Amino acid sequence: MADYDVIVVGCGPAGLMACGELAKRGVKVLGVDKSPDLGRNTRTASGYCFVNQPFNNCVIRTEEKPEENRTYMHFDSLGFSTYYTGIMQGVYHSYMFSDTGKWWRASTTKKPFYNLFNPGQCKADRYEWAQKKGAEFLTETMALRVEQSDKEVRLTVRTNGKNRVLTCKKMIASDGLSSRMAKVSGANKSRQFFGKGPTIEYEMVGVDMPYDRGDCFFFGAKNFGGMAGGLIMVPSPIAEDAYRLETISVLPASTGEAIIEHFTKKGPFSKWFKKAKIVDKSGAMVEMLTPMLDPAYGNILFVGDSAAWLECLYQSATMAGYMGAVCIEEELEGKKGFAHYKKFWEDHFEWVKNPVRMADYMKRVMFPRFFSVKELDFLFDLSQKYPIVMEEAEATPYDFTTMVMQQFIAMDEVPDDLKDRMRMVITADMGVLSQLIGQVQKS
Ligand SMILES: Cc1cc2nc3c(=O)[nH]c(=O)nc-3n(C[C@H](O)[C@H](O)[C@H](O)COP(=O)(O)OP(=O)(O)OC[C@H]3O[C@@H](n4cnc5c(N)ncnc54)[C@H](O)[C@@H]3O)c2cc1C
Structure with a gap:
């Protein structure tokens, strides 16, 4: 007899949600995780959250209950709700800064582009809830290998240097991007690898950002002492003058640290950081694999980032964790739960069926590949002349670039050849983006 009905490998937002929901259903x-404290977030996460607007084919409706110190997140279309006890804050301005210091800004007046949340608090809430529902957890435990037969899954884990085998009827692998379970089980064999890159994050307080609070994207060799890369600076909800700075660069991992150090200490924007203090540092390696088209592999269901293109984000990892629990329970009851999950996966994550959406997710960080410094400066000057102010905007990572391109295409002063390039950007797929990345790496 198997030790457990279900073992969940990896207890991030997807795994914690799955553990709690399964325990609730008896x-x-x-839940197995290598980290010692599941109520903490130790990996880089900027804090973007897209609520009250469609994201991955789901609108999360928020409901504030100050008397309970909770924000309820209602996933109405899937029939479940979660709560969150941290800060939620709308962001209404978005900036890009070019190599010469010129800038572009878009603003919304009615609805924020997105909300900020605290990923650590979100995990703490889900962990507390899952424990209350009766889920059992094994922390500081690394899942090493997995084998399966028709009837059970055998998982080799290591705790305090000792290996042992745990068995279950079905397994959820929610061990995130670069999933070890996907590699060792063979579930990755049909996925295409597009590369990987490091990111380093500094959370800083006392940042003297001279414009209205918003997210800022910096690019250009001058900002990073000649190193190729980019940097995103996102407001942090911990204080009005707090920001999270995250690098985008190629390997080796030390490039990320070099970029952020140059940017904050020596670059043209270093004056913003004269009085700033680092309150937290984190990092992550981002691996790009095409998504699993069928996230079930034998008796293992891959849930959340383990099966995804880049990232589901906390909110959609939570949704995937919930649906993983629902569908695994169906499988345990002899129903076609995995087919149900595959349908959910295809219906909600657009890149499963439409590969252009993979490219769309990356375009925002590729502006300097699409346009020269001179062209960007010309466009940024135009955006100062005609400020981009909207009541609301489609500004999720998938739609942001199209939104920006359409703003420029509508301006009479933009020459036709640039407009044609912008139309190309809107439709570009991963083949086009790979060529552009390749060109830069060769040069
Ligand atoms: C730079 C960066 C910025 C981001 N910004 C945002 C943002 O602004 N907003 C947002 O919502 N999301 C953001 N994300 C994405 C978000 O963190 C993920 O989409 C989300 O955490 C995915 O949840 P998950 O549960 O699928 O996987 P993860 O959160 O990755 O959880 C995986 C878990 O598995 C455990 N694990 C892994 N391997 C093993 C093993 N072999 N044995 C045992 N345990 C294991 C890990 O310890 C971890 O707890 C960002 C990510 C990165 C890298």
């Missing part, structure tokens, strides 16, 4: 479940 399923004997064990």
Whole structure:
């Protein structure tokens, strides 16, 4: 007899949600994670959250309950809700800064582009809830290998240097991007690898950002002492003058640290950081694999980032964790739960069926590949002349670039050849983006 009905490998937002929901439904479940404290977020996460607007084919409706110190997140179309006890803050301005210091800004007046949340608090809330529902957890435990037969899954784990085998009827692999379970089980074999890159994050307080608070994207060799890369600076909800700075660069991982150090200490914008203090540092390696088209592999269901293109984000990892629990329970009851999950996966994450959406997710960080410094400066000057102010905007990572391109295409002063390039940007797929990345790496 198997030790557990279900073992969940990896307890991030997807795994914690799955553990709690399975326990609530009376399923004997064990969550396994290598980290010692599941109520903390130790990996880089900027804090973007897209609520009250469609994102991955789901609108999360928020409901504030100050008397409970909670914001309820209603996933109405899927029939479940979660709560969150941290800060939620709307962001109404978005900036890009070019190599010469010129800038572009878009603003909304009615609805924020997105909300900021605290990923650590979100995990703490889900962990507390899952424990209350009766889920069992094994922390500081690394899942090493997995084998499966028709009837059970055998998982080799290591705790305090000792290996042992745990068995279950079905397994959820929610061990995130670069999933080890996907590699060792063979589930990755049909996925295409597009590369990987490091990111380093500094969370800083006392940042003297001279414009209205918003997210800022910096690019250009001058900003980074001649190193190729980019940097995103996102407001942090911990204080009005707090920001999270995150690098985008190629390997080796030390490039990320070199970029952020140059940017904050020596670059043209270093005056913003004269009085700033680092309150937190984190990092992550971002691996790009095409998504799993079928996230079930034998008796293992891959849920959240483990099966995704880049990232589901906390909110959609939570949604995937919930649906993973629902569908695994169906499988345990002898129903076609995995087919149900595959349908959910295809219906919600557009890149499963439409590969252009993979490219769309990356375009925002590729502006300097699409346009020269001179062209960007010309466009940024135009955006100062005709300020981009909207009541609301489609500004999720998938739609942001199209929104910006359409703004420029509508301006009479933009020459036709640039407008044609912008139309190309809107439709570009991963083949086009790979060529552009390749060109830069060769040069
Ligand atoms: C630079 C960066 C910025 C981001 N910004 C945002 C943002 O602004 N907003 C947002 O919502 N999301 C953001 N994300 C994405 C977000 O963090 C992920 O989409 C989300 O955490 C995915 O959840 P998950 O549960 O699928 O996986 P993860 O959160 O990655 O959880 C995986 C878990 O598995 C555990 N694990 C891994 N391997 C093993 C193993 N072999 N054995 C045992 N345990 C294991 C890990 O310890 C971890 O707890 C960002 C990510 C990065 C890298």
